[in-house]
Amino acid sequence: MAAKKILMLIGDFVEDYEVMVPFQMLTMVGHTVHAVCPDKKNGDTIKTAIHDFEGDQTYTEKPGHNFMINFDFDAVKPEDYDALVIPGGRAPEYIRLNSRVIEIVKDFDDKKKPIAAVCHGPQVLVAAGVLSGKKSMAYPAVKPDIEVGGGEFCMCNDTFSDALTDGHLVTAAAWPSHPEWMRQFLILLGSKIEA
Numbered sequence: 001m002a003a004k005k006i007l008m009l010i011g012d013f014v015e016d017y018e019v020m021v022p023f024q025m026l027t028m029v030g031h032t033v034h035a036v037c038p039d040k041k042n043g044d045t046i047k048t049a050i051h052d053f054e055g056d057q058t059y060t061e062k063p064g065h066n067f068m069i070n071f072d073f074d075a076v077k078p079e080d081y082d083a084l085v086i087p088g089g090r091a092p093e094y095i096r097l098n099s100r101v102i103e104i105v106k107d108f109d110d111k112k113k114p115i116a117a118v119c120h121g122p123q124v125l126v127a128a129g130v131l132s133g134k135k136s137m138a139y140p141a142v143k144p145d146i147e148v149g150g151g152e153f154c155m156c157n158d159t160f161s162d163a164l165t166d167g168h169l170v171t172a173a174a175w176p177s178h179p180e181w182m183r184q185f186l187i188l189l190g191s192k193i194e195a
Contacts, residue, residue, distance in 0.1 A: 004082040004189050007108075008035040009101060009124065015089030016048035016064030017175040018118050022085055025182050029191055034071035034081070037091075038098045041072045049089055051119075051174070053160070058141065059174075073100075078107035083189055088119020088139060088174070096127035105130060109168075114188035116170045118181055122146060125169070137164045137171040 006026055010019050019035070026033050037046055048064030084105065086092065095101050105128035108115050117125055122138040123145055125131045132150030143153040155173065156162035163172040163181040170188060172181035186193065 002190070003030045003032065004191075005080060006031050006033045006083045006085060006189075007076060007078070007081040007104070008033055008085040008087070009037075009095060009104070010035055010046060010067070010069075010087060011037050011091030011095040012046045013049045013090040014046065014067070014087050015119055015175060016050045016067075017178070018087035018089060018121075019048060019067055020065070021175065021178050022087065022116070022118075022182060025178070026085075029186065029193065031189070031191075033085075034076070035067070035069055036071050036073040036076055037069050038073050038095055038101060040069045041074075042070055044069045046091075051089065053174075053176075059139075076100075076104060078104050078111075081108075081113070083114040083185075084108045084116070085185075086115070086117040086121035086124050088117075088121045090120070092120045092123040096124045102128045112168045114168050114170065114185060116181065116185040118172045118177065119174050122151075122171055125149075126151070130169075134169060135164060135166040136169065137162070137173050137177075139173055 045066040050062045050064045051059040109130040126149035146153045160174045160176040
């Protein structure tokens, strides 16, 4: 397997598991992951939030960890990367307002590079206009965004443990889907994992 260079777009109150686990999993299998945030530099930290499913009408939110940015957002050149990851949580709702974030996402989409988004991450894809005509999973509250953006909202098997690949996009509803979401993303990356 050739190691890939992956860009991860994050921000304050990104969902804790959705940034930590993919970052660690992708690094573990040999890929380089640059986690970046608008207005942040290498060595800065962001706060994360833990979203849990405890029987309420929506997820609960608790303070998470501090996560260290490992590359300068202003230094990102999309052509230097093989793939893109957009975790969920509350960060997508406001990082999508950053015009450079939108330019970056459009560049990856135009070149059909693998893009993985989970939970509220597809809000960034909608803002970039890349879900039109595509199927996407997401946290159910994002369904109207996807449909207004011309995409088709899907919930595979009505569970939070599945993921969906449509062309070069891999999406999932929430962190319980990590094994399947990352498995499908690794397939798009051409990664081979030996048991």
